[in-house]
Amino acid sequence: MGETHIAALTEPFGSFSQIIADNAARLGDRTALRDESGDIGWAELNERVERIAARLIESGLQRGQSVAILGHSSIAYALVFLAAVRAGGVAAPLTTSASAEQLGGMASDSGAHHIFIDRAKLGELGDDCFAGLRRIVLDEELDDWMAPAGTQVPAFDPKPGDPFNIIYSSGTTGVPKGIVHSHQMRWRQFASIGASYLDSGLEVRALASTPLYSNTTMVAFLAPLLAGGMVRIMGKFSAVRWLDHAQADRTTVTMLVPVQYQRLMDEPRFDDFDLSSLALKYCTSAPFPAPLKREVLRRMPGALVEIYSMTEGGVVCLLPCHEFPDKLHTVGRPAPGSEIRVLDDEDREVPPGTAGNLVGRSQTMMSGYKNRPEQTQEGYWSDPATGDVWQRMGDIGRVDAEGFVELVGRAKDMIISGGFNIYPTDLEAELEREDDVIEAAVVGVSSRRWGESPVGFVQLADRARPVGDVLAAVNARLGKTQRLAALHPIGEMPRSHIGKLLKTELREKAETLGGVE
Numbered sequence: 001m002g003e004t005h006i007a008a009l010t011e012p013f014g015s016f017s018q019i020i021a022d023n024a025a026r027l028g029d030r031t032a033l034r035d036e037s038g039d040i041g042w043a044e045l046n047e048r049v050e051r052i053a054a055r056l057i058e059s060g061l062q063r064g065q066s067v068a069i070l071g072h073s074s075i076a077y078a079l080v081f082l083a084a085v086r087a088g089g090v091a092a093p094l095t096t097s098a099s100a101e102q103l104g105g106m107a108s109d110s111g112a113h114h115i116f117i118d119r120a121k122l123g124e125l126g127d128d129c130f131a132g133l134r135r136i137v138l139d140e141e142l143d144d145w146m147a148p149a150g151t152q153v154p155a156f157d158p159k160p161g162d163p164f165n166i167i168y169s170s171g172t173t174g175v176p177k178g179i180v181h182s183h184q185m186r187w188r189q190f191a192s193i194g195a196s197y198l199d200s201g202l203e204v205r206a207l208a209s210t211p212l213y214s215n216t217t218m219v220a221f222l223a224p225l226l227a228g229g230m231v232r233i234m235g236k237f238s239a240v241r242w243l244d245h246a247q248a249d250r251t252t253v254t255m256l257v258p259v260q261y262q263r264l265m266d267e268p269r270f271d272d273f274d275l276s277s278l279a280l281k282y283c284t285s286a287p288f289p290a291p292l293k294r295e296v297l298r299r300m301p302g303a304l305v306e307i308y309s310m311t312e313g314g315v316v317c318l319l320p321c322h323e324f325p326d327k328l329h330t331v332g333r334p335a336p337g338s339e340i341r342v343l344d345d346e347d348r349e350v351p352p353g354t355a356g357n358l359v360g361r362s363q364t365m366m367s368g369y370k371n372r373p374e375q376t377q378e379g380y381w382s383d384p385a386t387g388d389v390w391q392r393m394g395d396i397g398r399v400d401a402e403g404f405v406e407l408v409g410r411a412k413d414m415i416i417s418g419g420f421n422i423y424p425t426d427l428e429a430e431l432e433r434e435d436d437v438i439e440a441a442v443v444g445v446s447s448r449r450w451g452e453s454p455v456g457f458v459q460l461a462d463r464a465r466p467v468g469d470v471l472a473a474v475n476a477r478l479g480k481t482q483r484l485a486a487l488h489p490i491g492e493m494p495r496s497h498i499g500k501l502l503k504t505e506l507r508e509k510a511e512t513l514g515g516v517e
Contacts, residue, residue, distance in 0.1 A: 002198060009195035009226060013160055013187055016226070017086040021046055023228040032225070033075045034232045034249070040075055042228070045082075047149070052083035054147035056114065059134060063156075064163055066092040066110035068133070070103065071118030072235045073212040076138045078221070080116045081165075081212060088156040091165040093213035095176065097420070097480040098168075100125055105175030106168050107133065109370055116142070160184035166370055167215045167311050169421065178370030179215075179311050186222065188363045193219070194226035197253075202279055204229025207246055207254040209237050215311040216285045216419060220255035229253075239267040243275075250277035252302075257419040258288045259451045265295050266448075278302035284309070285419035286451045287407065290328040293321050306331055308405065312379060314391030315340040315360020317405050330404040338362040341390065342399060347381060353400065355408050358393040365391060413503055415444035417452050420481040424454065427484065430474050431456055436464035439493055442484070443507040449517045453485035455510040460489050486515045 008014060008022070023032075024046030032042040040048075056067065067084035069077055069092065077093075084091040092110040094103055107115060107130055115130050118138045122129070136145050158164075164186045168176040197204050206224035208231055210217045224231050232249050234242065237260060245251065256264070261283065264270060278300060284307040297304055308317040308331035317340070319332025334340050341349055342356040350356040359381045368376040381390045396409040415422040424442035431440035438459040447453040458470065471487040478484075494505040510516075 005228065006195050006198045009191045009198070011191075013184060014191060015156075015158055016164075016183070016186070016222070017049075017082075017156060017158075019226050020049065020082065020086075023225070027228055031230045033078055034230065035073075035075045036235055037075070045079070048079050048146065049083045049086050050152050051146040051149065052079060052142070053087035053153045054151040055145060056083060056087045056089060057153065058147065060113055061087055061089050063088040064090060066090045066112040066166060068092045068094055068107050068110055068112035068115040068130075069117075069138075069213075070094040070096065070115060071121045071138050072096065073208070073217075073233050074118070074138070074235065075233060076142050077116075077118075077212055078231075078233060080138070080142070082225075085164060086156060087153060088158075088162075090163045090180075092178070093165070093167070093211075095168055095213050095479075096121060096211065098176070099477070099479050100129065102175055102479060104130065106178070109175060109178055110166055111370075158183040160187075161367070163367065167213070169311065174426070177372060177375065180367040180370050182367050185313070185364050185366070186218075190218070190223040190226055193223040197224070197227040197229065202252060205249050205252045205277070206231045207234070207242070207249065207251040208232065209234045209242055209254065209256055209260060210285075210419065214285075214419070216255060216257060219282055219284070219307070220253065224253060237263075239263045240269065243267065243270065243273040246275055246278065247273045251275075252277050252279045253282075254278070254280075255282040255284070257285045257451075258283060258292060259286070259418050259449065261288075261292060261296050262448060262451075265292070265299065270299070275301055280305065282307060286416040288331075293328045294325075297321055297325070308332065308407075309360075309362075309364075310391065310393060311366070312391055313362060313365035314393050315358070316362050316364060319404075324404075327402075327404050330400070330406045332405065333403045334360070334405075335362070339390075340399065340405060342397065343381070353398055355396055355398040357411060358395050358397045358405070359390040360393055361388065361390045365389075413443065415442075415452050415454050417444075417447070417454065417481060418450045422454050422482050427454055427456065427474075427478070427482065430477060431458055431470070431487075434470050434473060436461050436470055441493060441501060441503065441506055443503050443510055445485070445507065445510045445516050447485070447516050453516050454482070455516060456484045456487040457490045457493070457506055457510075458487060459491070459493060485517075486510070486513070488513055 024042040027042040029041040031039045032045040067089045081091045114134045116136045164183045166178040204224045204227045206220045208220040279302045281304045304321040306319040316335045316338045317332040318335045340360045394411045397407045427442040428440045440458045442456045444452040445455045475483040494502040
């Protein structure tokens with residue numbers, strides 16, 4: 001049976017839902033999902049997915065239509081995600097840190113007619129949120145809402161180009177862009193990983209410690225499920241809770257973002273826990289400093305693999321840190337099937353070893369931004385010689401003689417805080433909405449807690465309110481992950497001789513002023 005399972009996952013294309021059903025038939029009561037409230041076996045997982053999918057179809061879900069999900073990660077959340085796909089719909093998890101206005105915009109943009117929301121988030125947003133949608137409270141109503149026990153759904157045979165999920169981008173003050181991933185893209189990403197687990201004989205016990213609305217989490221969620229493993233779903237991350245789970249579950253596979261690795265390394269009780277079962281640790285979503293990689297390699301068992309890519313796709317680079325300890329300053333080399341090029345500001349290729357704008361392509365490219373064809377095209381670069389389409393990665397980097405990619409900066413000064421993208425221009429616009437502010441600038445400052453945090457500078461008008469009042473007013477309008485860590489008054493913005501704002505000087509000034517955790 002194991003060889004049949006591996007063979008299915010090595011096919012060029014397949015059905016996630018069929019693999020889930022096959023795993024359920026084979027594994028029965030073996031644990032599939034676990035969270036803070038308990039666990040669920042494979043047979044029960046499949047039965048509940050069928051019942052939720054049946055009710056979705058009965059209540060009007062059309063093929064290719066989104067199902068919105070909002071709340072803390074849990075077994076119930078995961079079941080709805082899988083059921084949306086099983087019913088022929090599209091899983092559309094929404095970012096919990098977004099503002100009420102943004103959440104309404106995302107739900108509308110997705111085209112969802114159903115939204116599954118937990119009680120905590122509903123209490124925060126109020127009973128009048130998401131008017132016009134069928135609203136199901138995840139942690140109170142799901143059991144009664146789903147179809148009766150034993151209900152099964154007609155077979156859904158996905159086509160490669162059918163949408164699988166929408167992941168909404170973080171870091172913008174407007175409605176985030178919905179990044180659409182197809183069934184083919186997700187199969188190419190995760191079926192081969194699942195097959196590799198089975199082929200190696202690894203007993204897959206995964207710990208998913210980032211939210212299920214994040215693309216990052218799919219490595220620790222979808223791939224282990226395809227392999228027939230067990231996935232522990234964490235709610236809010238804490239270092240001690242993660243260590244407790246990893247020890248109790250004998251976790252073998254995990255995905256953590258750099259700030260989570262840092263918090264684990266900083267935890268005074270870290271060495272008291274038995275992590276000897278760890279076989280494979282992943283990291284992605286934000287810069288992973290070389291000193292932190294070294295510390296993780298020294299103190300945590302198992303392989304450490306850094307993944308560099310975008311939710312949109314483009315190149316996928318892999319750095320097996322345990323194999324290349326002299327390359328920890330890089331993000332690795334393009335994975336098989338991935339390509340990278342380095343361009344100047346005129347979109348011409350630069351000589352080897354020269355820094356420039358990175359573009360990449362692979363077999364795992366997004367279908368596009370939902371309802372935004374123009375912005376989809378803006379993110380592409382077409383090779384004038386061949387017409388091939390490449391994704392602009394938004395980073396500045398160079399490729400060394402051995403093919404390893406080193407990042408040296410980010411286009412447009414984007415800030416990555418706790419794994420979330422923050423665009424300074426959006427925060428600057430919010431600051432300049434205040435009557436007290438003549439001009440504003442926002443930069444990213446290194447943060448031990450978040451990796452980076454946004455810090456603002458403002459030139460204030462005469463008789464302006466205290467800068468703390470301005471900061472409070474602006475942060476009240478922003479999503480949790482976008483809020484400014486500090487705001488400093490400045491007499492005049494530093495500029496070059498041609499009037500260009502010198503953010504490098506502001507960044508240095510912000511580092512000197514401190515005040516960021």
